[in-house]
Amino acid sequence: MDMPAPDQGVIARKSRIVARLRALMPADAVIDAAEELRVYECDALTAYRCPPLAAVLPRTTGEVSAVLRICWEEGVPVVPRGSGTSLAGGAMPTADSVILGVARMNAVIETDYDNRFIRVQSGRTNLSVSAAVEAEGFFYAPDPSSQLACAIAGNIAMNSGGAHCLKYGVTTNNLLGVTLVKMDGTVVTLGGPWGEPSGLDLLGVVCGSEGQLGVVTEAWLRILPKPEGARPVLVGFNSNEVAGACVADIIRAGILPVAIEFMDRPCIRATEAFAKAGYPDCEALLIIEVEGSEAEISEQLARIRQIALARDPVEFREAADEDQAKRIWLGRKSAFGAMGQINDYMCLDGTIPVSSLAHVLKRIGEMSREFGLDVGNVFHAGDGNMHPLILFDANKPGDLEKCEAFGAEILKLCVEVGGCLTGEHGVGIEKRDLMAVQFAPEDMEAQMRVKDVFDPRWLLNPAKVFPLGLSAERRAG
Amino acid sequence: MRPVTEAELAEAVAGASGPLLVRGGGTRTLGHAVGEVLETGGLSGVELYEPGALTLVVRAGTPVAEVDAVLAGERQRLAFEVPDLRGLLGREGVSTIGGVLAANASGPRRVQVGAARDAALGVRFVDGSGAIVKNGGRVMKNVTGYDLVKLLAGSLGTLGVLSEVSFKVQALPEAEATLVVEGLDDAAGLATLRKALGSPFDVSGAARHSGRSLIRIEGMAGSVGYRVRALTTQIGGEVSVVEGEPSAALWRQVRDVAPFHGRPGDVWRIATLPTAAAEIAARLKGEAVWDWGGGLIWLLVDPGRGANVAAVVAGRGHATLVRGHGGPVFPAEAPEVAALVAGIKAKFDPRGILNAGMMG
Numbered sequence: 001m002d003m004p005a006p007d008q009g010v011i012a013r014k015s016r017i018v019a020r021l022r023a024l025m026p027a028d029a030v031i032d033a034a035e036e037l038r039v040y041e042c043d044a045l046t047a048y049r050c051p052p053l054a055a056v057l058p059r060t061t062g063e064v065s066a067v068l069r070i071c072w073e074e075g076v077p078v079v080p081r082g083s084g085t086s087l088a089g090g091a092m093p094t095a096d097s098v099i100l101g102v103a104r105m106n107a108v109i110e111t112d113y114d115n116r117f118i119r120v121q122s123g124r125t126n127l128s129v130s131a132a133v134e135a136e137g138f139f140y141a142p143d144p145s146s147q148l149a150c151a152i153a154g155n156i157a158m159n160s161g162g163a164h165c166l167k168y169g170v171t172t173n174n175l176l177g178v179t180l181v182k183m184d185g186t187v188v189t190l191g192g193p194w195g196e197p198s199g200l201d202l203l204g205v206v207c208g209s210e211g212q213l214g215v216v217t218e219a220w221l222r223i224l225p226k227p228e229g230a231r232p233v234l235v236g237f238n239s240n241e242v243a244g245a246c247v248a249d250i251i252r253a254g255i256l257p258v259a260i261e262f263m264d265r266p267c268i269r270a271t272e273a274f275a276k277a278g279y280p281d282c283e284a285l286l287i288i289e290v291e292g293s294e295a296e297i298s299e300q301l302a303r304i305r306q307i308a309l310a311r312d313p314v315e316f317r318e319a320a321d322e323d324q325a326k327r328i329w330l331g332r333k334s335a336f337g338a339m340g341q342i343n344d345y346m347c348l349d350g351t352i353p354v355s356s357l358a359h360v361l362k363r364i365g366e367m368s369r370e371f372g373l374d375v376g377n378v379f380h381a382g383d384g385n386m387h388p389l390i391l392f393d394a395n396k397p398g399d400l401e402k403c404e405a406f407g408a409e410i411l412k413l414c415v416e417v418g419g420c421l422t423g424e425h426g427v428g429i430e431k432r433d434l435m436a437v438q439f440a441p442e443d444m445e446a447q448m449r450v451k452d453v454f455d456p457r458w459l460l461n462p463a464k465v466f467p468l469g470l471s472a473e474r475r476a477g
Numbered sequence: 478m479r480p481v482t483e484a485e486l487a488e489a490v491a492g493a494s495g496p497l498l499v500r501g502g503g504t505r506t507l508g509h510a511v512g513e514v515l516e517t518g519g520l521s522g523v524e525l526y527e528p529g530a531l532t533l534v535v536r537a538g539t540p541v542a543e544v545d546a547v548l549a550g551e552r553q554r555l556a557f558e559v560p561d562l563r564g565l566l567g568r569e570g571v572s573t574i575g576g577v578l579a580a581n582a583s584g585p586r587r588v589q590v591g592a593a594r595d596a597a598l599g600v601r602f603v604d605g606s607g608a609i610v611k612n613g614g615r616v617m618k619n620v621t622g623y624d625l626v627k628l629l630a631g632s633l634g635t636l637g638v639l640s641e642v643s644f645k646v647q648a649l650p651e652a653e654a655t656l657v658v659e660g661l662d663d664a665a666g667l668a669t670l671r672k673a674l675g676s677p678f679d680v681s682g683a684a685r686h687s688g689r690s691l692i693r694i695e696g697m698a699g700s701v702g703y704r705v706r707a708l709t710t711q712i713g714g715e716v717s718v719v720e721g722e723p724s725a726a727l728w729r730q731v732r733d734v735a736p737f738h739g740r741p742g743d744v745w746r747i748a749t750l751p752t753a754a755a756e757i758a759a760r761l762k763g764e765a766v767w768d769w770g771g772g773l774i775w776l777l778v779d780p781g782r783g784a785n786v787a788a789v790v791a792g793r794g795h796a797t798l799v800r801g802h803g804g805p806v807f808p809a810e811a812p813e814v815a816a817l818v819a820g821i822k823a824k825f826d827p828r829g830i831l832n833a834g835m836m837g
Contacts, residue, residue, distance in 0.1 A: 114752050115750045159620045161618050172624065188813045193750060194772055195772065197594075198748070198807075199818055200822075201628055227679075252551075299700055380618070383618045384530070420616055422619075435622065442609065446608075446610045465623075
């Protein structure tokens, strides 16, 4: 993975740049000591690290605007950072960049239950948004698995999803408006609590633009009344194909579970050894969760049971109480940790049409043998968003490269069958150089033109998303 | 011009010597754009339909009626409930699916499942220079690159001419029922809608007109029955329940703004906060059809009497003049937003030939 050579001119001007930032910001908001910058040298894609020039932690939109204005005047690249949980390197800095972290901007600005929205500063964590409205019986729907730590700012940048988006959609479907600061310091309001766009839907393109169009400092989010209850079932099959067919049967029957999760045999075995959730030893396992009142849950589960039994599962297990429900989710929720116990792993995120599921799993199995690396599959089956976990040994020379090559082959396969490179993690630096697998040059040109408008000098989170060769001229300014 | 392939469409745009008026069926066109008519109706037909994956890929000029029929064959539908505005706008013609997405046209179920933009998974389009561009795809979760699908949705043909669109579709529910609440004034009737939307009963429609508030529930039969009973208890007052086809007919009326068909006057479409819905309609002295729990107001006013609409709505939404004369059709943008919009248009349509003046 390459990053462009840092601008030595910027690095040479470090003391002047830091002094200008210090003049405008409270003393504790500007960090430039080498040991303190270590925190910001990577995000959750820990294989790649580089300390930034400095890090700034503003508390208000006005401070964000002032910081960006200085960086714009000084020609310094800026890398926005929420909580640094990106798996794609979305918040990874370069040596000539300033990290703009929104972690201190975590206030709730307004809650309005009558109009069903909350307005928050963007550094607020995903789970604490739901926590803020829970007492009134509401929640914020997108639930990425990092929700305890990840910030709304990063959710918006990556258009984050989660296990329950089959019913509730992803971030873009729950985002009503934002306050955005452009690289030149201009503050822009896009959308608003009424939700309906006026004119061009600029909010729609800002969401998922990976921090390249502006820094989101505040957001209006849709909140939803909590369902009366929820309950999962576990269904085990001895064939990936049949499990995939069962998913399609359920969807076609018009039942809309809030989640349909899928685990394959390597993943089931790893989680059993780790979490002992009592899963059956089978080839494919589905966890299906439905919501509603007791009666509604029973009605849906009866239908699902009927559909699943027609496919001759090795096991159909309904949660009789809260404890059993937790046990059904236990293995799924421990899957990443369990794989991590075995070895280092790389988590992929491609999406495939649900109809290609069996074929893709078979090919991944074949490739696993070719590359000599084990892989476990756990994913959101209802929407085809896969999370293959490739195991490798970071201390073994060449293993990371082999793993990356294997990962790239899997993602190419996803695109080949009609899917995409990333369903919810984002492109970042991780998939940047694979973009040409999915997009023709003119497709990427159209996207880059949007950045040209918001950030004509390409100073904001540059060298991400688009292949370096393709963006080189624009980044050179 | 009426191209029948995407390549022909690209040639038509690239070779255009002047402004083009991009049109699907012309059934919901707004604004003052002029130019040579470029129709997309020749680009018609379903490319791919996977009912088990809830995905449909269709050429942009395909009639909405054809899409509806194909989906109904598998007991599915477009979730966002496409409004038919021909009666309101006094238009003839065949509404196309590309036109629907270009207008982000969304009906009552928007409160539950989102708008056309939220159901759209992918687009192919020809930009103003004649280049063919694709974005998104046919899978439900996709964050690969920028989301130009959202940008094109609602762009009214000013950034590019859609040639193909893909949607997430929805299974038809087993049952539907509507609670009809009578005997309340507008403020109380709208408060009832907000209360229903704030309940855990998954309301799929919340509208009010002609002195009645309507609340829709859809789903499995037992579930619909349960939620109707629970909501009826919660709301209290004069509630009656309409089921099945008569319920569906009530929502077609709301969706298509039927109460204003054939009546004189200007019609404004106002997006606002539900809590402001009663007051805005009262202050503007119009007759209202409220949808989206009050978040959408269709307002009928005497011809030319809408001079203060923008001022009354300012700061809590925006208003579009969908039928009538005089004044700008589309709401003004803040200067810093207008600058971004102008910049995007200049990039996607450097010659300024696509529906020029449409959104201005």
